[in-house]
Amino acid sequence: MKSVEFQAIYIMWLRQMKRFVRSKSRLVSSIVKPLFFLFIIGSGFRVATFEGVDDYLSFLAPGIIAMAILFSSMFTGISVLWDKQFGFLQEVLVAPVSRFSIIIGRTLGGATVALIQGFIILLIALGLGVKISGVFGLLLTFVFMILIAFTAVGFGLVLASKMEDFQGFQLIMNLLIMPLLFLSSAFFPVTANPTMKTISSFNPLFYRVDGLRGSLIIDTATVNPPLLDLLVVLVVCIIMMGLGSYFFSKSEV
Amino acid sequence: MDIIKTNNLTKNFDDLTAVDTISFSVKKGEIFGFLGPNGAGKTTTIKMLTTLLHPTKGSAEVAGFDIIGARDKVRRNIGVVFQEPALDIELTGRENLEYHARMYGLSRDKRKTRIEDVLNLVDLEDKKNVLVKNYSGGMKRRLEIARGLMHYPTVLFLDEPTLGLDAQTRRAIWNYIGKMNKEEGTTIFLTTHYMDEADFLCDRIGIIDHGSILVIDSVTNLKNSVGNDVITLSCSDMVKLVKRLEEESWISNIEQHDSFVTLGVEKGEEKIPVIIEIAQSLNIRIKSISVRKPTLDDVFLHFTGRTMRDQEATNTTRSAPPRFHGRMR
Ligand SMILES: Nc1ncnc2c1ncn2[C@@H]1O[C@H](COP(=O)(O)OP(=O)(O)OP(=O)(O)O)[C@@H](O)[C@H]1O
Ligand SMILES: [Mg+2]
Numbered sequence: 001m002k003s004v005e006f007q008a009i010y011i012m013w014l015r016q017m018k019r020f021v022r023s024k025s026r027l028v029s030s031i032v033k034p035l036f037f038l039f040i041i042g043s044g045f046r047v048a049t050f051e052g053v054d055d056y057l058s059f060l061a062p063g064i065i066a067m068a069i070l071f072s073s074m075f076t077g078i079s080v081l082w083d084k085q086f087g088f089l090q091e092v093l094v095a096p097v098s099r100f101s102i103i104i105g106r107t108l109g110g111a112t113v114a115l116i117q118g119f120i121i122l123l124i125a126l127g128l129g130v131k132i133s134g135v136f137g138l139l140l141t142f143v144f145m146i147l148i149a150f151t152a153v154g155f156g157l158v159l160a161s162k163m164e165d166f167q168g169f170q171l172i173m174n175l176l177i178m179p180l181l182f183l184s185s186a187f188f189p190v191t192a193n194p195t196m197k198t199i200s201s202f203n204p205l206f207y208r209v210d211g212l213r214g215s216l217i218i219d220t221a222t223v224n225p226p227l228l229d230l231l232v233v234l235v236v237c238i239i240m241m242g243l244g245s246y247f248f249s250k251s252e253v
Numbered sequence: 254m255d256i257i258k259t260n261n262l263t264k265n266f267d268d269l270t271a272v273d274t275i276s277f278s279v280k281k282g283e284i285f286g287f288l289g290p291n292g293a294g295k296t297t298t299i300k301m302l303t304t305l306l307h308p309t310k311g312s313a314e315v316a317g318f319d320i321i322g323a324r325d326k327v328r329r330n331i332g333v334v335f336q337e338p339a340l341d342i343e344l345t346g347r348e349n350l351e352y353h354a355r356m357y358g359l360s361r362d363k364r365k366t367r368i369e370d371v372l373n374l375v376d377l378e379d380k381k382n383v384l385v386k387n388y389s390g391g392m393k394r395r396l397e398i399a400r401g402l403m404h405y406p407t408v409l410f411l412d413e414p415t416l417g418l419d420a421q422t423r424r425a426i427w428n429y430i431g432k433m434n435k436e437e438g439t440t441i442f443l444t445t446h447y448m449d450e451a452d453f454l455c456d457r458i459g460i461i462d463h464g465s466i467l468v469i470d471s472v473t474n475l476k477n478s479v480g481n482d483v484i485t486l487s488c489s490d491m492v493k494l495v496k497r498l499e500e501e502s503w504i505s506n507i508e509q510h511d512s513f514v515t516l517g518v519e520k521g522e523e524k525i526p527v528i529i530e531i532a533q534s535l536n537i538r539i540k541s542i543s544v545r546k547p548t549l550d551d552v553f554l555h556f557t558g559r560t561m562r563d564q565e566a567t568n569t570t571r572s573a574p575p576r577f578h579g580r581m582r
Contacts, residue, residue, distance in 0.1 A: 004358035011352045019343050087339035091400075094303050095356040096329040252306050 012105025052221035063186030076110025077156015111149035140215035157244030261311035273464035286455035332406030480517020
């Protein structure tokens with residue numbers, strides 16, 4: 001690969017980072033919102049007992065981490081729409097670098113931002129006494145976090161290329177992502193109800209949450225072994241990234 | 254040598270033909286202007302030539318490379334300043350330039366000196382560390398022009414470079430453009446709907462309307478085609494007078510408009526008494542009469558039959574939904 005392609009990747013990454021650091025409101029809300037979920041849902045459901053869940057906070061924490069990474073990364077993908085509206089996309093698209101490098105840079109930038117948020121929540125969860133497994137588990141957790149981020153950026157890119165404005169994005173969030181998230185076992189186990197369990201097995205978010213939980217938390221009841229989840233998550237990730245870069249490379253302004 | 258060459262280039266948006274089988278060429282080192290009213294198809298042409306839009310039909314070459322088959326090579330040879338702002342407003346001016354320089358593969362040393370150079374050129378040296386969202390419209394435009402010429406493009410595309418700027422800034426930008434063209438030998442393709450801009454800057458001009466090119470020629474030739482001098486007059490019975498004047502062979506062209514008539518003639522001052530005499534013999538009262546050198550307005554009028562302003566009024570009703578434009582007019 002030529003060095004100008006690396007430059008493009010680096011620039012796209014740097015841009016995401018700078019924008020993230022400079023946007024105080026995004027910085028704050030991206031951390032406060034998940035914490036809000038962690039505390040409110042955490043204290044609300046703590047009194048309920050779920051089959052196979054001893055420590056609800058340890059159950060919930062991976063779900064919230066997955067959610068934070070998911071939202072943040074989707075935002076990065078979808079923010080191509082901003083660039084379109086503010087015209088900056090044109091500048092990017094006439095540059096003599098491959099669109100693939102642009103995608104990679106943007107994805108890495110989005111993923112870095114999302115991982116920072118994920119780790120902050122992880123640290124807070126640790127402080128709250130969530131019981132995590134060993135080094136291998138943490139490494140696997142890291143892999144899941146990266147894959148979740150990449151997949152969500154890819155999905156965001158697909159949405160951005162299919163939509164003209166942000167209203168459509170709201171619709172997708174409310175009618176697709178939120179239900180999928182609730183059926184992903186992020187907030188409560190889906191195993192108790194057989195229909196729900198069947199539905200979950202078609203829910204790509206389910207494998208991400210289940211895998212993240214299985215690798216991060218010690219002694220927890222997950223549906224699938226983490227490595228099986230990993231396989232599914234990896235395949236979905238490759239497909240999403242492929243679709244995202246395909247649609248992006250076709251984009252005209 | 255032709256640095257841009259198009260061959261029946263066409264772009265349709267659904268059932269609207271925005272650019273209609275245009276063929277033209279631009280020579281290396283010249284400043285070529287596309288002059289046309291709103292909705293004429295100028296931006297669409299630029300977007301095709303800069304590889305942002307796929308032509309529906311036809312082909313084009315820029316700097317010797319095909320805009321469809323060799324997009325990357327085309328991109329490497331061009332600089333573009335878009336009609337709508339294309340800056341990252343969350344970054345500073347210097348960062349915008351820095352990012353651009355890296356994407357175009359300038360080395361570290363080159364980047365540094367070049368950024369200084371272009372910032373000085375557009376007088377933004379003291380604003381370089383300010384976030385672009387705090388720039389004024391004119392400052393943003395200057396930054397974009399600076400960015401467009403940073404990487405020594407072979408061809409620089411400027412889509413309405415001075416739209417919405419004050420007179421002083423326009424002058425300054427014209428000077429930069431002229432300087433670029435002379436000192437760095439950059440070929441410049443610009444679009445505008447300002448006659449004075451085209452007149453001041455361009456070597457050759459194409460008049461485009463409704464997606465078609467009406468005429469392409471040098472500014473001087475275009476003006477001469479209207480006549481050496483233009484006489485504008487209004488009178489009590491225009492129809493009758495025009496009919497009579499059409500018999501006179503010394504009038505190279507006559508155009509009747511709503512409230513006035515223009516005549517293309519040689520030695521205009523000497524023709525005024527003659528015209529007044531003719532009018533008097535027909536009992537027509539001349540209300541006003543004047544003579545001047547032809548301008549591009551006359552050229553435009555001659556080829557489209559209307560003034561630019563009339564044309565824009567009809568085009569705005571023609572072009573279906575009004576499009577959002579980022580820049581204030
Ligand atoms: N993406 C698009 N989708 C549909 N129609 C479009 C699109 N872009 C341009 N058009 C139409 O194509 C025609 C030519 O537009 P274009 O932007 O090329 O005009 P222009 O000469 O640049 O005008 P202006 O001086 O206003 O910038 C217009 O009628 C416009 O409405
Ligand atoms: Mg335009």
